[in-house]
Amino acid sequence: MPDVYRALGDPTRRRILSMLKDGNKSQKEIVEAFEISQPAIKKHLTILLEEEIISESVQGKYRLYSLNSTRLQLAYNEMLHYIEDLLDRQLVSLKNYVEKGEERDD
Amino acid sequence: MPDVYRALGDPTRRRILSMLKDGNKSQKEIVEAFEISQPAIKKHLTILLEEEIISESVQGKYRLYSLNSTRLQLAYNEMLHYIEDLLDRQLVSLKNYVEKGEERDD
DNA sequence: CAATCATATAACCTTTTGGTTATATATAGA
DNA sequence: TCTATATATAACCAAAAGGTTATATGATTG
Structure with missing residues (x-):
């Protein structure tokens, strides 16, 4: 069973979720909105995916992320x-x- | 502002809170209800106190903990x-x- | 006051977390 | 096909989290 508290326990992840509230975003867009590196963002996204809080879809060379309502x-x-x-x-x-x-x- | 996600993010701490639901408990009682050591429990209690999720009162040699509803x-x-x-x-x-x-x- | 019981604290360990840089892979387009 | 762009991955690091054991402190009681 996924651990929601883990997913929401980090302020960066909460900011990512807030971003996605305004519509789906590519990883690139998310990275650009933060001051930390792409691999760091990627790790947060992986955690959110693991806890099934967000979903991912491939679109060409982009990865689009969306809230899993x-x-x-x-x-x-x-x-x-x-x-x-x-x-x-x-x-x-x-x-x-x-x-x-x-x-x-x- | 205290970080509630931190306080509630740990399953042991949530179990402690559930215990306190049934009435105030001494540290000893809490320790006995878990398989981990007294110092480990004490650390969890300290975090819950820091976030003001629980309160402490001294009664003789006991420390009683209660939910801060x-x-x-x-x-x-x-x-x-x-x-x-x-x-x-x-x-x-x-x-x-x-x-x-x-x-x-x- | 000595012994016992409840709690506090110190020192230490391992794993996880959140970050880094460097580099590999995959797709799109010139 | 070559290049640029987006994402993935590897290797590494420091700090925090969650636990341990050993020991100190403080209160109660025989």
């Missing part, structure tokens, strides 16, 4: 579950929070 | 919010999920 949503649910269980009855405003998050406010 | 919830909200932001419009059934989770089903 399904997996992210699973991760989300997994985390929700875990914290729900932890906080149990003390979980006061989570439903509230999500509702606010989606439709902004009451 | 507020902080824990903030931590998860931060992570969940990040994922929400990633999924943005694609986040279809989150509200649904939470509602079902809370009031069972339709």
